[in-house]
Amino acid sequence: MCIEMYDILNHNIQREANHLMGIKWYLSVQVSLFKRQIGEEDTWVYPVFRSSTKATHWNEDDIPIEESVEQINEKMELFCNLGSGWIFDRVLKIDLYIAQYNPLSGSSYIPTPKKLEHKKVSSSILNIKNLYDEECFMYCILAGIYNLNDENVESYLNLNHEIDFKSLKFPMQVKQIGTFENRNPKISVSVFGYEENTIYPLYISVNLDRKYHIDLLLITLEESSHFLLIRNKNTLFKHILYPKSHHEVHICDYCLNNLSSKQAHDNHVVRCKLVTPQHIKYPTSEENILKFSNFHTKIKQPITVYGDFETMCVDGKLIPTSYAYVIIDDTQTPIGFRAFRDSENVVKHFLSQLLRDINELENSRINYEHINWTPEDRETYANATHCHICEEIFDLSITNSDDPKAKVADHYHYKYKVNHNKVSKYNKPGKLRGAAHRVCNASFHKKFRVPVVFHNLKNFDGHLIISEIADFMRNSNLKFNCIPQTIEKYSTFSLGKLDFIDSLQFLNASLDSLVSLLEPEQMSITKHYFPQSEKFELLCRKGVYPYEYIDSYDKLEKVTSLPPKENFYSSLTETHINDEDYLHAQNVWNIFECKTLGDYQDLYNRADVLQLADIFENFRNTMLNHYGLDICNFVSLAQVSWTAMLKMTKVQLELITDPDIYLLFEQGIRGGVAVIPTRYAKIDPNETALLYLDCNNLYGAALSSYLPIGGFSFVSEDLIDKVLETHDESDIGFICEVDLHVPENLHDYMNDFPLAPTCEKVQSKKISPYQKHLLQDLNINHYPAKKLLTTLEPKMNYIVHYRNLKLYLELGMVLTKIHKIVQFNQSPWMKTYIDFNTAKRASADTKFSQELFKLASNAAFGRTLLNSKRYKNFRLFVDEKKAKTQVCKPTFKQFAIFNKDLVGVLYNKTVITLKSPIYAGMVTLEISKLIMYEYFYKILKVKYGEDRMRLCMSDTDSLLLHLKTNSLYEDMYSIIDTLDTSNYPPNHPLYSEKWKKIVGKFKDESPADLITEFVGLRAKMYTFSTINSHMKCVGKGIPRANINRLNLEDYKRCLMYKTVSHTRFNNILSRNHTLQVQAQSKLALSPYDDKRYLLRDGINTLAYGHFKIKELENE
Template structure:
């Protein structure tokens, strides 16, 4: 650097959040500060797609895989299959199948060859096909089919832009002294952009004939500038290669040999981690993951398609198979994944027995599945397991082609956007929304505003409150006790909660600091004025507000708000916060180790510099929150601009459900859910991973240049001839509308609070207790004669007819009441139904692992608490064990949850998953803590069931009593029975003290 001052300036500018060297930018005002639909090229059909799949040998082993994990098998590709599907002509090349050694190398070689053939087609100039009807339509059209704009120049708009350039030039004269200043550069960029806008407007009367360059068919009349956006170029237009679960599985196999591709000098990835890629570009090829659009198994997708599988059917018909054969293979096949451990297996002349179809990863297949496999083997005359494998693999590719084709068709009919141009459903849905609404969303150009709203981003709330419930009502059958109060456990879920939030009035732009922190400091009258404005602003007001506040909840509100304190906050819970019950568990279970991690906590302590949406503030004040100080006020223009998009998808989903079209119903449901995610993207977390060949000195020099960069984090050899470099992002532009995401999150929480306090507490009062909450659902206990009758009286709140009205609450166990429920901690709960069936949620552990753990763990509990005579468990089959559990009316999973909650036991489960290390796939078994009685989100009392929020006055009384020498148990009893002193019952409820310290 020429001087120390220059270096210091660079460091101040370049160091972003944390220790990473990074330039943090915002959109430039007047240049790129609005978000609108621009991807007109994605309205055109993709030329073709390549649909592909691998199968692998499962080479068994038993060795350490780091820490306590064990490697059970290594997965090495033994075969692949792909086909090329031309969209406009519906022609298919293939499927082509290879089974043998070096499958990944052969795949890369074959795809490179296929790419040459595809580009040979693209180089052919197809003359346009003209009909008299096409001529007539072209002559009469006055609108571009691509952008829907008129074929006319808006002279007023041109004049406005020319005046804008004149004004900017005047500003440039004043800044001419420093042509290197940021202001000068910004003004020059703005002139260039405005000039381009004028050119675009001037070309609006330039109507051209747009036709498909593959079929020659007329597509419509278009602006010349729009037509150019659909240009097809050989060796440049991306060709999608689609795998189902490319991100999690097939990408690793491709990376094993991708360096052998003739295009390997142009590898680019969109990385989530060093080895996990959402998409990968290798020259012209663009690998994408269909599971990023349809997040379910291929088996389920094929089932949802029903009989609508023309590509699969036509392929087998063309091979001469009968309709009976074709009908047999319209579902996903059955395959013995674990059994295929070498190529020698393909020579076997009989289908493996039933037990060999057991999968370590997925568990056992059904007898019906095995009979289906036998039927395929027999009907297709398989001579060996290799031929059966080939049918299975081809069928996977053909079914995925049918699924993707139908998905494309639905998307094109709905939005005129081809998913093949995208990498995920959120990106597709976001463009769909921008295109449908025509909205222009203003982005922040003020860093203070961006940072202010970032503080309002608080995710979904999940927590256990009252940790065990037992119901008592007539629908429970013989276990109902009429001598005790009638009570119910209700599990309700808000239908498409974020869809409801997105239907409300949301920010759209015109952000403005109404008053600064500096001005408001020490001016209580000004603070009261703005608080009053916020409390009076209507939900559908043209302008909305975000406020920064300091606030508290008076002690007299604590008992009422105890189950669900308003204004949740991200807090790092310290060890000194824990109740004696929790502290003892930490000592006993974790040997005193305690990690202070930030969590979303509903508590009753003070809020300092809390950024909140005005509608949330209104309701929380109604519940008793006292605002002590208003620190900042940001206003914005708002409207329900997103509601038409949500309503349309909801309506289409309802129509699809009534027609029995599950595939279509899922599509519209996922579109609404996916749209929200694009408002909450954190661009600071984007990864920059470079994949390079490592074959010669030139490659080595290229890698060393990466190592020398100050952005270099680490690098690693990936296989023999591929190397990866993890780089820090040189710069990030904060160009996402986070104020929309923050508002949707805040308003969605408001909807849940309004239900809890406006309905549940209003109707049942102290006879209702909250057991568990998870973002959009509640499990609560209420004493009432008939909770279903209560629901039926409120059709405005409850959905009891199966429709999908956003925001309404639906019963999660219709017709089958919950008899007891356990709520251990966030994402960990279990309930028992009247028909003795059970449901559980345990995040991070597979259902298979939990089921096996429960089966293996419940016998000691039965022996110790339910049976008089000890049982030799080792001689008992799994079936006998389950039968014993049924006869003693004990469910394995229920016993596990019971012993965790009441016996303070910790349960570990085996989790089997496919992992990647240096892009080598392995089947890995890990032992995970599945259930643990420790929950640090609340103050747990000594019974292990009752909890209080942090900051509750009863916790403080308890602590004071213990300090005074009163034994723990007695102090807790007294604190729970204590009455609030009268001086606190009469505490002032006025906002903003006249004199602020």
């Protein structure tokens, strides 16, 4: 960046900081990069790099522009190295984002918050009244070092001390404390924030062993802040955080949990300081049971909206040109349809119209306060012994009708004025719903909320809506809430009474794929609007549309015939439509009598909406019929599947209340093993074979096994023999923290698939000379990143499930030390749910249902790994003053100026409550690895021995093996009881439906079509071809359309000739909620892999830790 630009940025930052009395800012730089390839056109990309957010005050001269530019340069360098071969062309644009910031650093005096003025608390803090300066940090340090307890500044002004405050800028920011500690090697400082009547860690010193330690409390008032000295931390924390405790407290600075003793505290800190400091709350023993309790999710939402936008691409930006939405009631009948097309204000029109329609529906509600009793209803009510809501038994001895557990009648309350007389089986106004407890009945209702469903809301339509939301928040006073993934990407959001949800988070497939799964009789909503058979049949499949041809609104109004086939080309998928698709488009144009391209777009938009409604309503009804839950009460398939499991199994899971036990399970979470031990293999039909096996629903098999359910406690390490003798299906289970190692005589035996995988970074000193030469030849750097590795190195403080530990020791690993053992109760509490889905999938009569039940099992697993520690708060602001207050909070993380009327602020939560059963996720991952290891070592290794089998590839639930055999199918027949061969041709000798779809059985992924050649570059980047010339190419992170253009020779060339290849593609990106089509180029194939030690031939590898590596290094 040139000196002139530094000066311009420096001038603007200083000017705004002086004008606003303090700002937070960051730089965003867009550059152009190109890649030159012989014989091809140059490839260009235009990425944007952002610095971290900085704070600058009105009296600051030293603006950290160089630091921001260096951050951007580092990110650009990483991008170029990972992409290999990018050349910088020029800077296209530099944006400076500024938010007013009156810093939450210690400044002038703020009165002590009322809760801290309590007599038991006030003596534990010192609030120094520096009314005329901003140096409260200095006064607090002096008071702490010299044990002073005076609120008056004068007591500190003339102190003779040697503490170095010279390098500091006041008001003191928390981020400067590290600098202060470096200048004062005898002093350590920790800072805690105070907000919303709670305390949370802001900065915990890493130098707690120094002679002097000072604890500070940062309090805030609107846009001001102030440091207080904490004189007695235990007293302060006890009365604020644990006011009901009558015993001495031992509170961890990192998570603010109270441990049972000083020894327990010290032991806990050793593990807790390894994670980011946060105020963590664990459930109390009175509230630590997780069971199905969201009874309102059984209620079908009476009104649901399905919508979609169409856009045109103008200069790379996607501009909305039309919308359509259909309103469906709980009988699955359309009760309203809207469509609109224009060159501008499409989103505002959509929101205005939808809000009007929903308000009219709400106002049309009729409340049936009394039950229309029938003789059958009275008999049903009289005979009811269980509450139909919570399904618990009635206590018939209760005679007081006001008792929360009294038996009462629950009925359907509301009816909407609609244009038909159908009655929903889920909502019959005035009709008895069932007998219920009074307390259940009172909670078994929902406020008027309307789900609004878009397909790909999070990545597409949601951005269009958010960009125009400011006026509705300001003028209509509508509240906005969301679940943020990033500052610009939200899983779901709400505006007023509208709850926007993303159908793609339930059904993760394109609309085209989903429509193809429906039978015509399942498309009642589409047929409602297009009852004529000729038109309806055309809309039973996804339409085709010339997205990129439409680059101006004039084309929609002036083009009067269907564009030529070549205009339907998509640069996003890099595909042309085929003749059948174009013929379909012609038929649609003609049959629907389109006069202009705008007419064709309107129809396409309407059809998309109606098809989405049919897809989601079919899914919704299936879930209601089988699980009794309405998916429109949820935001993702994982959420509804987990709730369905709790409801079906009636399990009561005990949540962990002990911080140390939680941390042990948390730190034992490791994903699936993906590795390429042998990078090339080709069969000799008379001597060798390649076999690709995949485990049927691996996670389903693991979830069906015995999992923890409660009763968590530490037990003596002396019980290790009992642990190792415990049966797999015992009512008691264990996890252990141990040290393990692999004897050298087993290194060759275990080299392909080492036991006990670990999450660690591969440092450059570990990689082989071959890998170092590759890095040099390819002009890339080695970046250590945390990966799941299978190594032969010693395992220290390794957290392992007892079943895995038994297998590891059985196979030859040596246990050298036991650190901790956690005992728990266990049972196969999820098996009922998994078996139900497996049976339903096997008997499903439509493709749609088959896919649904498969997804339902796998999705439930995701909820067991929910990491609440990553949750953030996010708010949108149209009020400048409120936005400034948020930017000034200690929990502030990031801001974004979306447009002149809208600012987004992302900030950390002050308190995180851990209510997820992560123990189930951790053990499921362990058992899934156990299943793979047992099959590899106890079935395959036993069958083939050490010399007749090499592992080429492992990818979580699959194994690709190079076998020395000339009779593969005979070999497979000898282990037929471990195999699901239902995918073989019926006339094949191995064909059997005995184990069809059974979880945990292994299936040949290339049935009756022998694999002839395999190339593996690195984890999840491999290919193979078959005897019938079929080919499978895998490349994680590469768009499917680009993968389809690769072949085995591309992978082989990359491996053998040490070359890299790149792929070019267009992608839709959002920047400040503006959608743009941007050309990108990405590294596709690379011969570099650092998960294993690559040998000189580039094909064979050793696991890190193998004894032969030392021998090779010493040659």
